[in-house]
Amino acid sequence: MAVITMREALNQALSEEMERDGRVILMGEEVAEYQGAYKVSSGLLQKFGAKRVLDTPISESGFAGLGVGAAMQGLRPVVEFMTWSFSMVAYDQIVNNAGAIRYMSGGQYSIPIVFRGSSGAGLQVGATHSHTPENWYANVPAMTVITPAFPDDAKGLLKSAIRSNNPVCFIENEKLYGFKGEVPEGDVLTTIGQARICREGSQVTLIANSASTHVALASAEQLAADGISAEVVDLRTIKPLDIPTILASVVKTSRVVIVEENKPFAGWGAQVAYEIQHRAFDSLDAPIERVTGLDVPQPYARVLEQAVMPSAERVTEAAKKTLG
Amino acid sequence: MASSGAKKVRSKEKPGNSPAMLPTLTPSERVDLLRKMVLIRRFEQKAAQAFMQAKIRGFCHLYIGQEAVAVGSISTLHPTDAVITAYRDHGHALARGMSSRECMAELFGKITGCSRGKGGSMHFFSKEKHFHGGHGIVGGQTPLAAGIAFAQKYNGTGEVTVCYLGDGAVNQGAFHEALNLAALWKLPVIYVIENNEYSMGTHQSRSSAGYPLVKRADGYDMAGITANGNDVDDVREKMWDAVQLARTESLPSLVEIKTYRYRGHSMSDPGNYRTKEEIAERKKESEPISMFKERLYKEKVLTEKEYEEIERQAVAEAEDAIAFAEASAEPEVATVFEDIHAPEDQIAEFRPPIGS
Structure with a gap:
């Protein structure tokens, strides 16, 4: 079994799911030409093109909401927050729109969207950049909240998250991007909701x-x-x-x-x-x-x-x- | 109408009956516009009565006075184009072709409502009619509209999205973020500011800097268009330009439509921030249904008798909607746990049963 880093595992998950399903798109700050602030999206622009891998302006409320609207219309967006600490300016879009439109519409819409990105403290970036918001988003009734600790789970759970027909907050931890572990090759899913x-x-x-x-x-x-x-x-x-x-x-x-x-x-x-x-x-x-x-x-x-x-x-x- | 400092629409002039030309409506199609406006008026009046009788609870924001905006603008769309709006959504829903019955039943919180009684006044939805809500947070729907338009463009459907917002929403960050993304990515979306002058009880002169509001298009290099929201023909004409820009060139625009609401912000609003005289004056000079009716009389496409019949039908439909809503069942309490998650079909269901 290959030993790879968490960031490589996440990259493989994104790449494989984008390969598999043309409705999957990736958007966020620096995800395309810069190759990802943490290099999670490295190479994806070259592989899938600018139509599907989109650099956004620094505009979390705008692009998170845009992702939700695209999901309402049948796409399956992966929206990257450079860090989850920045998701707070998109809180209304995540909570009220991703989190409630299916319910408020009496079940008419599916919102197949993954919000993902880095999180966490310990790297001396101060109060604004150090949040671990899994408990905030877990308070949203419709939300699935995933926080992987190992590369194999990161890959298998992200693949499952992208295939879910419901909104997922996929909260990575910056300290783990370089963590290495064995990851099975190919299309291996990890079941969401299992410890x-x-x-x-x-x-x-x-x-x-x-x-x-x-x-x-x-x-x-x-x-x-x-x-x-x-x-x-x-x-x-x-x-x-x-x-x-x-x-x-x-x-x-x-x-x-x-x-x-x-x-x-x-x-x-x-x-x-x-x-x-x-x-x-x-x-x-x-x-x-x-x-x-x-x-x-x-x-x-x-x-x-x-x-x-x-x-x-x-x-x-x-x-x-x-x-x- | 205030003159716009914003960039004028860049629609291409095309000769003859090309699709870029606003189609001339037949007399009966013109009468249909009036019929829809009258229906919205009567529906809202019945809703107000039901609210006063405590049959409708929560918030109830009426569209009375603004009917020409929804009816005129939506009449320029294809049935598969997307419409999305804020919380004053009854008029847009009816103009989009949602039934009076499903709308009134939603106000009554009944299972037959357009959102199964889970949305209420502010959260009407009909995916079938491409009416994507009904959104309660001011400006919160504007990024969604950009996303719907993004998907339309991604899929190459040739469809466009119209997103309504009030004049109070133009100062929300989400609106500016949405305009920027729409212009940057050339999305086929039309943002329509329904400027009724008041954000709840605050006159625009006390809430917004920079007039006319359509000037906000300038900062994003978008087409800015203004229309008279009391004149359904003017709304149609100006919206048509914006819709063509979106459909044929995949360019967004911002349309500011001047209108006026005759009722409070919501049913709970006593309206102490403006005088009765102000409202009476506005009704006298530019009431949209009367204006259009008189025009149709002059054009000889409508008689007074026919208008009376339109009124009679509208009242009958609104009354029927009330009767339907009253007769409809309350939602079973068990439905409170339905509609949270979509069924999974690409992975196994992973959620434990509710209440386990």
């Missing part, structure tokens, strides 16, 4: 997504060194949540730490904690712990930002707390 156990363990479950999955895996190593067996659940999809996989792990370990990069208030981890206590209350041997980004705007200075980010050390400490 993956990426490390088996028996004493505590670490539930994470995206870059936080790698924080959880690092913590599991630390815990193993201390003789504690941790299971790591990578949610992969935030909405819909894979509740059966979560519950199976909780039943097995009886202890839970949730790891999420976003801010704590109404973060997706709060929802996961609710689901666990509601459905597996008797299985819990300790209160559920959450390790999140701290509840402050993202600071610039490295020492400050590192204190704000979830770290393996904080996860390890939380895991030990659940073990008494």
